[in-house]
Amino acid sequence: MNQLAAEGILGSYPERERQMMDLTEMGQRAKKAATILASSSTQVKNSALILMADALMENSVRVMEANQKDVEESQARGMSEILLDRLVLNEKRVADMAEGIKSLIGLPDPVGEIIWGSRLPNGLILTKVRVPLGVVGIIYEARPNVTVDASVLCLKSGNAVILRGSSNTLSSNVALVGVLRDCLKEAGLPEDSIQLVSSPEREYAVQLMRLREYVDVLIPRGGKDLIENVVANSTVPVIETGIGNCHIYVDENADVEMALQILLNAKTQRPSVCNAAESLLVHGSIADVFLPRAIQALTEKKVTVYGCSRTLSYGQEVLPASEDDYYREYLDLKIAVKVLDSLQEAIDHINKYGSHHSDAIVTNDYCSAQKFTQEVDSAAVYVNASTRFTDGFQYGLGAEIGISTQRLHARGPMGLKELTTSKFVVYGQGQVRK
Incomplete structure (x- = not known):
């Protein structure tokens, strides 16, 4: 990783986080970032997305170099050609990721949307408003595009995200997150809106599953074993993105x-x-x-x-x-x-x-x-x-964070709206309950 840092691939991703992960500290920082994101304007979030799309293309060669390291190591470990196809980043795939980011810019910001409202007989004005989920944890396998898709979807929907990819994509993910975090800083948003568990050790995945105090929802993306493991062991609420026996x-x-x-x-x-x-x-x-x-x-x-x-x-x-x-x-x-x-x-x-x-x-x-x-x-x-x-x-949702196959809280491709929940906002004029 020091060699990658010397080549500028890791961007601003802190060296101390690569040396020793403290997930409790990451969760605390994510929680603070989520509070800021929840009240950030659409204009500020979109400006960050524009920077990210451009930076991804500007850094495409270095990202692909990091990805090539992952590919070579995975080949040496005997990964099949079919699964390698999910891991590889080439010029077209990097361009597709950048295009996916741009597609989000034109989509409506779900945060603050009034889902419905009514006036009660006592004069209270009752509204149901869409708000971010908070801090989203993502545990996923060898697909570096998920790193970008999850990050930008969470950003636009006002959520902080903690990413935990597989060891097969470590160099790719570190490179990508470094690029994205630089753009957050430039846009005036907290860098900790996007964080990466950059250690491949299994213990950190388990810790993330138990980080209930700071992580509001956990989304696994991958094969049957991964999803079942997260569902069985997580104390954080889980949205299952199921396998595809279509x-x-x-x-x-x-x-x-x-x-x-x-x-x-x-x-x-x-x-x-x-x-x-x-x-x-x-x-x-x-x-x-x-x-x-x-x-x-x-x-x-x-x-x-x-x-x-x-x-x-x-x-x-x-x-x-x-x-x-x-x-x-x-x-x-x-x-x-x-x-x-x-x-x-x-x-x-x-x-x-x-x-x-x-x-x-x-x-x-x-x-x-x-x-x-x-x-x-x-x-x-x-x-x-x-x-x-x-x-x-x-489906016209921009990117997606996964395909939910459960009934709660969302089903099908999870876009921006599926990364929100709601709260009631009530306006009164001094009413008290009798």
Whole structure:
């Protein structure tokens, strides 16, 4: 890290925080920063975002150099090519992060929004106002873009953030946070609005989970083991951003060409992300027409197909699927396939094996589409579209802090409004309760 500091990659990130982490102190500083952010104007927050977008591009070479160190170390540890894809930062991805920051500038500031109001019979004016959550903790795996997305979303929504990434992205995260903190200082906002737990030691992740006095909500982003660990061990309230066992269901009335296009996009466009399709369900009456072509197309894209006994008859390339395969989030060029005899079977299968993330039906039948959208219990349900659209940027929310698959406090892509809560503000003229 000293070499990185000498090269200017670490920006203003304090050396003492890299040497010895004191999470209680970090929490105290975050709490103070959150108080200032909560009352900061939209203009000041947007000015910081402008600086961040520009600084990210200006420092892109140094950020990518830090990222290359992470990539080389992860390769040496045997990380798969698919997972490496999530780690790599190139010119386009850095530019996309900068563009994501700029997209937030034009979005309405949720802080201070009056959700509703009324006048009570006693003359009191009652308003419900949107306010920041406070201090947000993020524990996440090898995706450096999360460092930027989480930081800027929290900033715009008036929250301080404490980030804890994985050891695989340590150099990238330190570099990125250094750039962002420099911009906060230049904009006149507290640098401690964004802090990084820059030690890879597991004990610090555990401490963050227990920092209830200072952290208001904890958001895990990553695989099943990470999320379950945080939910089981955190004393801080948790918003689950679940894994993505997403389904494509090809109904008996589907357009075959459309179904093929949607399937290939959902599975192969970027297989390492949570909104990629992991399971394909096909109605038995269209299987003879659709499955041979689908299996061939998937195989040509180097996708390994695991299928039920009926699916096996449609291609020698198909491997037998186990029960566990239908629960699996592959994050890889692999897919589980099952032939079913009714729409209801497909719905029941998704609700049993799925992760309540994103699921799609391909059909030309309106009634089937309506039934699917009403009964599939997922955060995002699609009709004739790829699951790859479950994304804050694609939804027009700017970036996102994650895809919540639980019912409280938010569900689906978590943008600015989902990073706020509310409080009642009551105006009176001397009223007292009798």
